[in-house]
Amino acid sequence: MTSSEALPMGSARERLLDAAAMLFYSDGIVATGIDAIVKRAGVAKKSLYNNFDSKAALVAAYMEARHSEWLALYETRMTKAFTPVDRVLAVFLAYQDHAEWAYERGFRGCGLLNAAAELPAGHEGRDVVLRHKRQVESLLTAPLEELIDDEARASRLARQLAFLLEGAMVRAGLEGHSRCVREAHDMAWAMVTAS
Numbered sequence: 001m002t003s004s005e006a007l008p009m010g011s012a013r014e015r016l017l018d019a020a021a022m023l024f025y026s027d028g029i030v031a032t033g034i035d036a037i038v039k040r041a042g043v044a045k046k047s048l049y050n051n052f053d054s055k056a057a058l059v060a061a062y063m064e065a066r067h068s069e070w071l072a073l074y075e076t077r078m079t080k081a082f083t084p085v086d087r088v089l090a091v092f093l094a095y096q097d098h099a100e101w102a103y104e105r106g107f108r109g110c111g112l113l114n115a116a117a118e119l120p121a122g123h124e125g126r127d128v129v130l131r132h133k134r135q136v137e138s139l140l141t142a143p144l145e146e147l148i149d150d151e152a153r154a155s156r157l158a159r160q161l162a163f164l165l166e167g168a169m170v171r172a173g174l175e176g177h178s179r180c181v182r183e184a185h186d187m188a189w190a191m192v193t194a195s
């Protein structure tokens with residue numbers, strides 16, 4: 001999420017990943033060519049292939065980085081989550097933080113879902129997205145199991161909350177701001193405290 005005026009200094013790999021992250025998120029994976037990435041990174045094309053076997057490898061690294069970025073937002077929110085309800089809501093707050101990030105060309109929704117929509121069935125990048133979404137659901141399930149004695153009920157509620165969150169993120173991406181995610185947070189609070 002860097003601006004074109006202030007590229008971070010760093011290794012060629014870091015600069016390539018930063019450039020790819022901005023371009024893939026803003027313009028899409030398919031629409032972003034290697035030439036645009038190396039130009040934005042300020043490196044030679046050879047540097048790209050010295051660091052990544054292919055554009056597909058760069059895409060996979062980008063998707064893993066997006067997952068790690070979200071986990072960092074979640075971990076920050078967890079530092080203030082003292083109850084099971086707080087831990088459930090920390091997931092929603094981390095997505096809200098994601099939506100409020102200072103994106104160069106505006107918020108476009110979940111970068112992982114956007115990428116998955118462009119990738120063909122069976123592409124390894126889609127597995128990264130699926131693992132992320134399953135991890136999010138498990139982060140919702142664990143504190144719900146502390147609140148609800150029935151494991152199956154806790155699991156169902158976690159799945160419902162995960163679906164609520166995904167819908168909110170898609171809508172927030174279309175609208176370009178976090179309001180839908182904040183509303184989903186409030187809905188999640190009502191669902192969890194009523195259970």
